[in-house]
Every structure is written in structure tokens, then in C-alpha cells.
Amino acid sequence: MAAHHHILERIGVKVLAISTDSVFAHKVFAETSPSARKVQFPLISDRNQFISRIYGVLREDLGFTFRATFIIAPGGEIKYSSLYPPEVARNIAEIIRVIQGLQYEEATGEGIPAGWHPGKQGIKKDFALVGRF
Amino acid sequence: MILMLEGFKMLRPLMMAPDFQADAYFAGNKITVSLSDYLDNYLVLFFYSSDFTFV
Numbered sequence: 001m002a003a004h005h006h007i008l009e010r011i012g013v014k015v016l017a018i019s020t021d022s023v024f025a026h027k028v029f030a031e032t033s034p035s036a037r038k039v040q041f042p043l044i045s046d047r048n049q050f051i052s053r054i055y056g057v058l059r060e061d062l063g064f065t066f067r068a069t070f071i072i073a074p075g076g077e078i079k080y081s082s083l084y085p086p087e088v089a090r091n092i093a094e095i096i097r098v099i100q101g102l103q104y105e106e107a108t109g110e111g112i113p114a115g116w117h118p119g120k121q122g123i124k125k126d127f128a129l130v131g132r133f
Numbered sequence: 134m135i136l137m138l139e140g141f142k143m144l145r146p147l148m149m150a151p152d153f154q155a156d157a158y159f160a161g162n163k164i165t166v167s168l169s170d171y172l173d174n175y176l177v178l179f180f181y182s183s184d185f186t187f188v
Contacts, residue, residue: 013177014177016168016179018178018179045157055180056142
């Protein structure tokens with residue numbers, strides 16, 4: 001995540017990370033862990049688990065959350081949500097691709113085909129083209 | 134063990150993200166974060182289980 005932060009910054013995306021740990025734990029984590037030392041965004045402490053609960057990602061039996069990701073558009077609409085299995089960490093490049101696709105669609109009005117990445121064409125949204133792809 | 138959790142309703146696309154305020158650690162300081170202050174552009178909100186098990 002931290003390694004991709006410059007790309008997120010370039011496309012104007014903000015990042016918030018959140019866990020049910022205390023701010024004290026966050027501090028020591030950020031100061032000592034090699035992966036966290038590079039973090040350039042706030043680490044939110046959801047100590048009473050309220051936020052995790054309302055977003056529906058709390059593991060009530062364990063007191064912590066799934067690896068959940070939300071992409072939220074300007075103004076607050078959720079555009080994307082996902083849960084990774086606890087065993088597997090996220091693919092941040094895919095999160096970035098989804099946001100770039102949303103931004104491309106807003107700019108061009110074109111649809112975003114499977115496997116699209118920046119630099120590739122979108123798809124014209126035209127009923128006459130249905131069945132051509 | 135498969136847990137059947139009543140009321141486990143993850144928020145999903147087309148829903149509005151509920152606003153919240155919470156303490157956070159950022160750049161050596163304890164700050165207060167309001168989600169609404171971060172919604173002038175796209176935002177990635179990512180939940181992780183515990184410190185030291187990041188990403």
C-alpha cells in the first residue's frame with residue numbers, strides 16, 4: 001500500500017486505513033514495522049468497533065475485521081467494496097485500476113472493458129454495438 | 134468452522150458511506166479524522182485486522 005502511495009497521490013486519491021487497534025498500538029506499529037514506516041496516510045483507531053460494525057466488516061467473534069476495501073467517490077457514494085480472505089493480502093494495483101477506470105468513464109462516458117488499464121480504449125455505450133464485443 | 138452471523142451486512146456499491154469521526158495516528162501525531170473531510174476526491178478506505186499484519 002505504502003509503495004503505491006505516490007500513484008494514488010498523482011491521481012488525486014486519498015487513503016485511510018482503519019483497524020480496531022488503539023492509537024498507541026498504531027504509533028508503535030508505524031514507528032517499528034518496515035511496512036508501516038513508509039505509511040503516508042492516517043491509521044484510524046476503531047477502538048469501540050463501531051465503524052467496523054456499521055460497515056459490516058467486523059468479525060464479531062474475534063473483535064477485528066476482515067481485510068475489507070471500499071472505494072468511495074467524491075460526495076460519499078460507495079463505488080466498490082471487497083473482502084479478501086485473511087490468508088491473502090490485497091492487490092493495490094487493482095484498486096488503483098478500478099479508480100482509474102471510474103475516472104476514465106467520467107471523463108469519456110465510455111465503458112471499461114475487462115482487463116482495461118490506462119492507455120487502453122474504453123467501449124462506446126451504444127445499443128447498436130451490443131453483441132459486437 | 135463456518136459462522137452464520139446474523140446482521141452481517143457489508144456495505145456495497147450504490148450505498149452512501151456512513152460518516153464517522155475517530156482518533157487516528159498520522160505522522161507522529163494523534164489526530165481526529167472525519168470521513169467527510171476526505172470526500173472531496175476518491176477515497177480508499179481499507180480495513181485491516183491488526184497492526185503488524187498490514188495490507
